[in-house]
Amino acid sequence: MTVSGQERLARAALTRIIEPGDEHGGRWLRECGAVELIRRITTRDGTAEQLGGMTPKRLAGYRLRAESADPGQDLSAVAALGGRFICPGDREWPTQLDDLADARPTGLWVRGPRDLRLWALRSVAVVGARACTPYGSHMAAGLGAGLAELGWVVVSGAAFGVDGAAHRGALAAGGATAAVLACGVDVPYPRGHAELIGRIAEQGLVIGELPPSDHPTRSRFILRNRVIAALTRGTVVVEAEYRSGSLVTARCAQRLGRFTMGVPGPATSGLSAGVHELLRGEGVLVTDAAEVAELVGEIGELAPARRGPVHPRDLLDAVSARVLDALPYRGSVGGREVARTAGTSTDEALGRLYELHSLGFVERDGDGWQLTPRPTCNGDARRGGT
Known part of the structure; x- marks a missing residue:
């Protein structure tokens, strides 16, 4: 739809006459159109009074403002700034503003x-x-x-x-x-x-x-x-x-x-x-x-997953983690005691202990096993380390 020159002038004038968000004005604009609404406001033929909700006080206020409205001058002023006046029906008009219904901007x-x-x-x-x-x-x-x-x-x-x-x-x-x-x-x-x-x-x-x-x-x-x-x-x-x-x-x-x-x-x-x-x-x-x-946004515009840092202990499977937890904070214990505490067989416990040894979590102490006494590269191997 193309906005006519008369329509643009009338709407520009109405921005001086009707306050933003005036739903009465928006309804009249929808029912009559901008050119006819301006005509009714500015002429004294009784047609303005026929608009639903138009009180004498409201009409007097509109007419007082209409006396000083000069839409041509306003359009020239905004053009001198490199600007423009856009209306419903213009290609540049954002149609989501139409959701405001009668409170839509003029x-x-x-x-x-x-x-x-x-x-x-x-x-x-x-x-x-x-x-x-x-x-x-x-x-x-x-x-x-x-x-x-x-x-x-x-x-x-x-x-x-x-x-x-x-x-x-x-x-x-x-x-x-x-x-x-x-x-x-x-x-x-x-x-x-x-x-x-x-x-x-x-x-x-x-x-x-x-x-x-x-x-x-x-x-x-x-x-x-x-x-x-x-x-x-x-x-x-x-x-x-x-x-x-x-x-x-x-x-x-x-x-x-x-x-x-x-x-x-x-x-x-x-x-x-x-x-x-x-x-x-x-x-x-x-x-x-x-x-x-x-x-x-659209589908696929996902925020990155948020979580704390991943430490080596987090990567252990459940059995290996239980075996590691079975070692005391200080001192060493044998494989049978580790198996008892971890709830697994002795062979399973020993197998996991050797894996943990290769990963740097534990070390041999004679016939027993103990936690490595210093942190590994990315985390503390001691019990309770994070």
């Missing part, structure tokens, strides 16, 4: 050279506390770098703390990252991340629902999180208190059927309390990028 303002639809197909959100601990920053940066190295796009909100660390980790690995802002894509917010947002716009994507020059508000941050959740295959939360916007993102991801993951932290840390509550529910515990990729 359109997206985008800066950056990459294709949003293609990037979104293999993307993971990494979000968390703004006032994170050094541990949270370290984990977020590690996840960002690791996911980028595995070919995943790291999506976050460009905020201080975990968001910024995840973006920087991906950039440091030479990978892909996208920032979803709660303001215009030409507004560097927070200002302390102006350089970071600029780097993301050059190497990745900066995305927003709001038109150029629009500034963030508290409610817009919360509503922005639904776009992060819907755009990606899954959401990883690194440090979050009980009341946290990151948990809003995770819960939205759960409602949309996306994977929800959390990185555990100290049980005594309030910044990990929200993550742990998430993990007590439907969240999946992850500790590195490989575990994230195993969950959200």
